[in-house]
Amino acid sequence: MSQIVDVLMRRDGMTKAEATAKLKEVRKMVRECGYDAEEVEDIMASELGLELDYVFELI
Numbered sequence: 001m002s003q004i005v006d007v008l009m010r011r012d013g014m015t016k017a018e019a020t021a022k023l024k025e026v027r028k029m030v031r032e033c034g035y036d037a038e039e040v041e042d043i044m045a046s047e048l049g050l051e052l053d054y055v056f057e058l059i
Contacts, residue, residue, distance in 0.1 A: 004048065007054075012049075030043055040058075
């Protein structure tokens with residue numbers, strides 16, 4: 001299981017399906033911003049509540 005999915009399930013009480021869908025949505029947002037470092041950091045913070053520690057798993 002993805003570490004991000006695991007965090008979302010434990011911390012936010014999401015189901016595995018919800019957390020997986022959220023991760024998929026955020027990955028799409030990151031692709032759409034062209035992997036711009038500042039935007040990726042902002043997306044991770046606002047959408048997932050995570051810092052860049054998880055960026056390599058995200059992309």
